[in-house]
Amino acid sequence: MIGIQRKIWTLTAFVMFIMILIWVMLTYYNQKTQDQYNEILQRYLHMNEVTSVSRQTVNSLNIYLLTPTEGNLSSLRRSEDQLREAQRSVGLLRNEENDFALTSYMNLIDSLLEATDRSIMFESEMELEDSKRAFAEATRMSSYLSEMTLKLIDIELNTYEQFYRSIIEQSEELKKLGIWILLAITFGLLLFTYWFSLGITRPVQQLTKAAQELAKGKFERQIVVHSADEISFLATTFEHMRVNINNLILEMREKARLQSELQRSQLLLQESQLRSLQSQINPHFLFNILDTLSKKAFLEGAEETSDLLVSVAGMLRYNLKRLDRAVTLYDEVRVMRQYMEIQSARFTDRLRLVTNIEESALSVQVPGLTLQPIVENAVTHAIEPSESGGTITVTIADVGDRVTVEIADEGPGMSEEKMRAILEEHDMEPEGHSTGIGFGNVVRRLRLFYGMTDIIEIRSGEEGGLSVLLKLPKTRRSENDDKAADRG
Known part of the structure; x- marks a missing residue:
């Protein structure tokens, strides 16, 4: 390729x-x-x-x-x-x-x-x-x-008189030859550039046309792109996505048909539910589908695909929990690893994760979905824009009455204005995170959960790199938060 x-x-x-x-x-x-x-x-x-x-x-x-x-x-x-x-x-x-x-x-x-x-x-x-x-x-x-x-x-x-004349004539001929060579090279470069650009733009146009067809809901047409570069890999991935979505739609339609036959008395309600299913995928149903696909992939020998689906299903199940419910740092590390496994399948060797975790520090309680948005921020801003990728380092240590969690990347860093906005809780936008929880929301939830403001530090080097340090108390100032969350 x-x-x-x-x-x-x-x-x-x-x-x-x-x-x-x-x-x-x-x-x-x-x-x-x-x-x-x-x-x-x-x-x-x-x-x-x-x-x-x-x-x-x-x-x-x-x-x-x-x-x-x-x-x-x-x-x-x-x-x-x-x-x-x-x-x-x-x-x-x-x-x-x-x-x-x-x-x-x-x-x-x-x-x-x-x-x-x-x-x-x-x-x-x-x-x-x-x-x-x-x-x-x-x-x-x-x-x-x-x-x-x-x-x-x-x-x-x-x-040497004749020689002088021959030099003058040779110079004139050389000028003419130079002009013809320049014209020929220019014409050849134009043809080569056209052929070269066509080899890049044509597959892109084919992929764009296929994306427009999918946007119109036409999932039956096969995506075919003739290319021998990264666009071919993108088209293959796009085709797999089309097939999976088409299979899901067909499966949902089949299930709706069976439900319609079994519950004819509730035909109107069933039709309404079918239209709702066609417009959005229920998270619990998607979790069941992913679990089924994971078992099927394992039985068929696609162990990597099975592991990836298990990770996605585990993240989905974890994300369905209430965000105000306390979890252990062990659970957060586990779902963070599942998230990194999914991203590793996407970025391959561009994404590297280095962990240095003390197991004795993982029993401390934290709000749900605390580590994943921070790690996802590092992936989005440090790994994804870089062609060579980078390394994300997660360090968890037990330091007296607190547990420190440091998440560092090798990206371009963060401006002073951005860090100030996050620490002052002015930046509450989700920034396109899969969980819908932005960096600023994580800061606010940690401070509310522990009743402390001295809970997080953000450091950005002059030559790049970003380090987020969480200083988590082993005991909370108020133990009533978890009880209130359970009664809720």
Whole structure:
């Protein structure tokens, strides 16, 4: 089964792959063109370097002849070495077009170096006229090198003229190709996005249509949704609910028919009762049905379903008791566990319950339905909105003359205004709880039951999490409440 989240990641990965592919292609072609430009530019720079170094050599020779010192001679030798290095670099630029001219160019550099060496030699032998003639020859060679450099650069320009034109044409073609690639990718992404969104919206539309049919009371039509993600699981669950409700309706109609045959004298009353049964399910009758379904599921081997129905039936029986009747904390823990078993079937591994309970503290008396609304509040606000779920921790401890019950969750916590409204009994709304008893009502009933206000604390961390601490006295201030409840 491919989940919706995995589909979204697939779409994101596909778009990222296309973007990276385009970036790699453009970077490759741009780098290739840039390398070609750099190669040509380096050829021109090497040729121009020969001219610059040859002039520097002649200048260093002139300085030496005017002031023949060891420092000036060392400077001249460095210039000669640089000229030889430039000569080797230019020698690597040989091709069919510049072979003859480059050979003459290399010989001219050798002649310049020889003239320089002769001038130094004659100067050392004090033959000044010969040294001056060698210097003049070196100067002419340097001028010839400048002219030859321009000639070689001109040959290079003629050689690579067609290359320049091809680069310009290639750039134009690359622009056109980029536009076509962009249009093709845009069209492909639109098609892929349409197909992708259709795979999500179509099952949702089918499920919505099925829900509208159920809202109209048409429970006979089968719910079919073609999908391979979470919506398929939702549709399957929806179909099971439809079948169960339809079976219940058929069973109620069959029972009404039998009652009508046995009590024809009370036909009008029976018809009235049937219409009432069709509009709402009697809680006691629903409890009997759940008990029957639990036994049937156990006999058929569906033990998990049987346990779940037993938990639902136990909660229903417990909720039918009068809320003003005192119960033990043991009973509250038991019905709380049944509630968590039902929610665990709904949230699976998203919901985790951790209990740390001292058995000796479970005999204290509390109002009925005290723990379940608090735990249900944690499930509603901490577990249900989170994709990863969370953990609810229930700790019951015996601390002297009181029993503490702490219910903590890892949710987003609660605002100061909300906590103040609950503790001041301003928030009395049930907030959609299954019992119809909200958090604020629990606070009010506990204070009335024990005749104390210091009975509950609510703590919310800055980084999330909510902790509800009940401090239950082991003895009540007034023992007449239970007697009044029994007489009622």
